[in-house]
Amino acid sequence: MKSLSELDIIRKRALNELNLHDKPDRIRIVVGMATCGIAAGAEPVMKAFVDELERRNIDNVHVTKTGCIGVCRLEPIADVINAKGEKITYVNLDEKKARRIVVEHLINGRPVSEYTAGKAES
């Protein structure tokens, strides 16, 4: 790293990647993978997302991990974020729920409202 402008180039590139600016049909799934998430079973959930997407040949969805958002009691947690930045947070996930989210939310475009954070916290 030689200068602030060099950092800025990386920042812009990374921001584009993160916000899916050039890719309007892209979706990110972000799984909470801190100690709390992993202890609650986030690893099989993440695997289920990846596996179900692969099985159905869906290649516009990127699965990635993040840390602890603070509501450890609702882990495993996953955010589904589209290119508009709209985010649906799913909580208390397991493998089965993850696969259902792929089918209903990502393929059919209908968020599974019974698994959402808003539902759990209402």
Place this chain on the structure above:
Amino acid sequence: MMYKSHVLICGGPECTKSGIAEINKQFERLLREKSLENEVKILKTDCFGLCEKGPIVVVYPEGTIYSEVTPDDIKQIVEEHLVNGRIVKELTLGGKEAKEALKGLEEVPFFKHQLRIALRNCGVINPESIDEYIAKDGYRALGKALTEMTPSEVIETMKKSGLRGRGGAGFPTGLKWEFASKAQSEQKYVCCNADEGDPGAFMDRSILEGDPHSLIEAMAIAGYAIGADQGYIYVRAEYPIAVSRLNIAIEQARNYGLLGKNIFGTDFNFDLELRLGAGAFVCGEETALMTSIEGKRGEPRPRPPFPANKGLWQKPTILNNVETYANVPVIILKGPEWFSSIGTEKSKGTKVFAVGGKINNTGLVEIPMGTTLHEVIYDIGGGIPNGKKFKAAQTGGPSGGCIPAKHINTPIDYDNLLSLGSMMGSGGLIVMDEDTCMVDIAKFFLEFTVDESCGKCPPCRIGTKRMYEILERITEGKGEDGDIEKLETLAKNISVSSLCGLGQTAPNPVLSTLRYFRDEYEAHIRDRRCPAGVCKALLRYVIEEDKCKGCGLCARNCPVNAITGELKKPYKIDSDICIKCGACMEVCKFGAVSKKA
């Protein structure tokens, strides 16, 4: 007269409380405005039974239920539903619930009252991607410090921000940096205390696992400020995920030239190494931590000399906690004025708390200093489960104390907590309800410090053990007159004569519970009674004769045959034989077995 529509407004007690009168007025006014008063009839009804979702308004003939109606909603209901005949879906019971379900985590009460600075990236970015950290303005503060600020400007910024150490004692961070920068030496060090050890506290782990780069960036800034080129992160080995993510992050930072030589094209060099702690609580004490980094047995040493002058390997060293560092890059970027505008007069910024115990919403919360305990427990934490009463909150872990219900509206900051006999500590916040025995809690924390005392100085090694023995006696119903006074004398002596913070603060849980719950100690000692019904030795299990059906289930389940009786007649527990396991109470189908304090 035939009415086209009927508007039923709930007049039940709950809805009336939540503002039905205003809703009624709005309807009348708007219907008159639209000349609908002869077509729409307003009726006040009895309770619909949907009090939780009230105020409720129902419109017939459609039978549409509008829930949680506010006076502002009426215009829409009148204009769209009553005039145009279109149901306002988003205001209906089902519509609101569906919308509720899809709202983001940020909108639920648990998050609404929070302000996330130290945790800004936790749960947001991928901690294993330096690019995502950079996308969120990562390493820009380091770049700004190195290329636009002098080291003394960095220190001045930190001082002006008012940031105080988040690890426990709350020493001003900028001042600490200034001492180390003024110390003359060829070699200086920057250390991070990631040896989080308070029972129930896990905010540092969350940052290490969720945003490791913020720590690296802040340590490099600190290195620049004091003139150090080497840093150490002392992290506990029990945090394997944190260790692995830190290692990944350090490697990525090196690859990008954000650690190493000539960072940002300047002549500033800085590198980091991890040191794993083996799980000794005392190694969270600064001198013990540095001794442990040196590879020696982790024991504290007397201060002065302070680490700012003679720290790691006798060189000037600063040591800050993970959460303290996590604030640094934001302060550099947004300026000290922004940071010091948050919080109270003497405590600036936010504090992360690990909220646990008898509370509905457990978890990590970051709140501005000055938020009251009441807001944390009820607005964010969702209150106490099972309708129990709040009794006290414990902050500061084994070095802290209990804050009783009468002080629940005190704004949380360093000085207020201290004056209440507790302390900020690293940010554990354990909520206790009416079923908690305060003597037992004091014993729990003291047992922890007895276990964790390093044994170097006698007041801590022997004194805490003696205090623990007295508490053990009291909870076993063998307390004597004068025990409370003995505890107080011991506590005083231990706090003034112990070598390090561990011993000096170890009596705090006893002192603070004595201060607010002395009557509970007295009940244990004088009346041989545990008011909360926790201390086993002071409990008696009894069978209430009028409730007992004489089924004998309790007697068959008693492991020591303490229960006798004849079928169909009330059974009896022999308290001399009873071991108070509670098995009888669990199996009784009639609730005839109870605990007597």
